[in-house]
Amino acid sequence: MPNILLLGGTMEASAMARRLADRGLAATLSYMGRVERPKPQPIPVRIGGFSGVPGLVQYLTDHRITHVIDATHPFAAQMSSNAVAACTQTQTPLIALTRPAWQPGPGDDWQRVPDMAAAVAALAGPPRRIMLAIGRMHLAEFAAQPQHHYLLRLVDAPTETPPLPHHTVTIDRGPFSAEADQALMRAHAIDLIVAKNAGGTGSVSKLQAARALNLPVLMIDRPHLPQRHETHDPEEVLRFVSP
Numbered sequence: 001m002p003n004i005l006l007l008g009g010t011m012e013a014s015a016m017a018r019r020l021a022d023r024g025l026a027a028t029l030s031y032m033g034r035v036e037r038p039k040p041q042p043i044p045v046r047i048g049g050f051s052g053v054p055g056l057v058q059y060l061t062d063h064r065i066t067h068v069i070d071a072t073h074p075f076a077a078q079m080s081s082n083a084v085a086a087c088t089q090t091q092t093p094l095i096a097l098t099r100p101a102w103q104p105g106p107g108d109d110w111q112r113v114p115d116m117a118a119a120v121a122a123l124a125g126p127p128r129r130i131m132l133a134i135g136r137m138h139l140a141e142f143a144a145q146p147q148h149h150y151l152l153r154l155v156d157a158p159t160e161t162p163p164l165p166h167h168t169v170t171i172d173r174g175p176f177s178a179e180a181d182q183a184l185m186r187a188h189a190i191d192l193i194v195a196k197n198a199g200g201t202g203s204v205s206k207l208q209a210a211r212a213l214n215l216p217v218l219m220i221d222r223p224h225l226p227q228r229h230e231t232h233d234p235e236e237v238l239r240f241v242s243p
């Protein structure tokens, strides 16, 4: 019988946990645990890192894991690379459940950059009012462009003051609506949105709002990952892990 490790931390992973539970498949959902108050889940949960590739190899072996589903965020490059390496070493079948990247459409005004450092560099110039919708981990890098006012949307209240001289924090974990995001952007007189190309529906509202308000978006492309079996289709994942 399969014994699945589901690497989570996304809406899609939580939905996958539900599907596995409904099928009666044995599975454990793993979280980094960076976010407070994780949602209740229909399958057992383990929280915390594995201590790199060796730790993950040990975990797969100790728990007799038969399949790994990587449903982490497309920007969780470390975890996804570690999963490829550990599954190769242990010959554990691995499938990645990802969401298609967003594409610009009519009415969108995107400038694309390859990574966070390029996004910071692209912000050189006179002060602007920027919505920085990138999570909390990379905020410090934007201290290199201290002239702007940054609106930070975070899941949890920051424990340390972000090192940005002019900023406002709004706490919300989403999913968000385009109407509410438009109102937020208007209320803060936002003139540029910085976003990661996460894809999916959970946070697309900021792009819909930007389009409606004719605001430009600085879009950070996804990190490159090692070759792996990848699908956008949860049904394909179920077929992959089913006995």
Ligand code: NAP
Pocket: 007, 008, 009, 010, 030, 031, 032, 034, 047, 048, 049, 050, 051, 052, 053, 055, 071, 072, 073, 074, 075, 076, 077, 078, 079, 080, 082, 134, 135, 196
């Ligand atoms: P990362 O840079 O790829 O991973 C950093 C380290 O966190 C990994 O080396 C691993 O620690 C641990 N880790 C990450 N995901 C884990 C998981 N599902 N279970 C156990 N340990 C995990 O990842 P990240 O960007 O920090 O993201 C952490 C989690 O937040 C992921 O599950 C991701 O899906 C979720 N998330 C990320 C973003 C984002 O923008 N990056 C947005 C929303 C949600 P060890 O090396 O000790 O094993």
